[in-house]
Amino acid sequence: MISSNQPGPAPADPSHDSTRFVLIGTSHPGNVGSVARAMKVMGFSDLVLVAPRFADVLSREETVAMASGAADILVRARIVPTLAEALDGVTHACATAMTPRDFGPPTVAPRPHFEQLARQGDRVAFVFGCERYGMSNDDVYRCHTCLSIPSNPAYGSLNLAQAVQVLAYEWRQALGGFPVAPRTEDVTLADAVAVQGALTHWEGALTSIGFLDPAAPRKLMPRLQQLANRARLSVEEVQILRGIARLVQQPRPPKAKPLTPGQAGHPDATLDGPPRPA
Structure with a gap:
């Protein structure tokens, strides 16, 4: 497990969090828990699920286990039937899709887009499709931009929680990151x-x-x-x-002279006579 040296508390109330993470049709409870953990690590708290496979996904054992301390995100999360309801109050929605859609929103890389987006003061939502099929065209069309995470062209498959972690990190950095307390060491330099x-x-x-x-x-x-x-x-x-x-x-002790055959202590010496023949 990788621990962060830049902890930042998640907002106590999602209504004060200007960033929302929306999961559409999520089928694996473990992914929901992992997403909650990824969000909390980056200081976000507003999670909305659209028509998940399991109605009780937020309280399932696997979900809570994978959240690993981010159960408060799950407690405050909401489940809604449509993406339209999930985007209520959002002023800029970012779809996540590897393949650009015809007549869809422009496809952009996260980092340069986030630099501009952070200056606009929007209430932002990051929208993720289900694990098997991603986002439908209609869902993508509802968004202002489509994010494509730069990856290996030969293998660009990201787990849902991994994608959330990448974008949450990049967005937090664009927002200014977390303050880092200067490390003070009690060291007296030699004159x-x-x-x-x-x-x-x-x-x-x-x-x-x-x-x-x-x-x-x-x-x-x-x-x-x-x-x-x-x-x-x-x-x-x-x-x-x-x-x-x-x-x-310091002076070193003189090296001992090697023992000769027949001398006491030599391995070939005997107690009652000359050296044993080879």
Whole structure:
């Protein structure tokens, strides 16, 4: 599950929500629940169903389960018999259909159309057809525009709830999105003296392991200086770097000489005599 870091509460009353989502002839309860969830995530609340397959679809177990916390959208949703009733009060209806209709409204891509629509102050409805057949010609003709979501030409099939989520996101972005609280971190940046001290420490450490040749430094330290400046090191990070440099400069214990055959501890040695023959 993907969680959003830009939460926005849905309006408490759908009468104050200027955006309506209309589902025509929906046949799968799970889709209705998923649509409610998609709407709530984007801060919308006005859901209207036109002649769904099941009259009790809003209260079915699968619907509520797929809503996953958006049951309040289902409680406020309405069921009406016709699209005309669903569009009551709407000033701009957007049909969703992959195939343009002859003599129908203009077909547009969502994003550029939404940029213009958001400036007009309309009461907007997004209209979705049933899962199997989409929208009828008569239903499309009632709308002002027909939205076509850009997709793979070889496979443009979107699940109903997926289509709602895409359009709800694009419309929310066109409306200005949600305010994002600035992330504040309790970080104290190291001053120039501390950074220079760490670099000097690292210069000694790199020299001790042979990585830096003082006779031919090849601009290594100026490059590390620029790296540190870009990194905007914190006080804690400088302490970590100096701790590493300190450990690098500690003398290492001498390597143990390998054991010879016959010497105590060698795998071929015996307790009572010379090495065992191979």
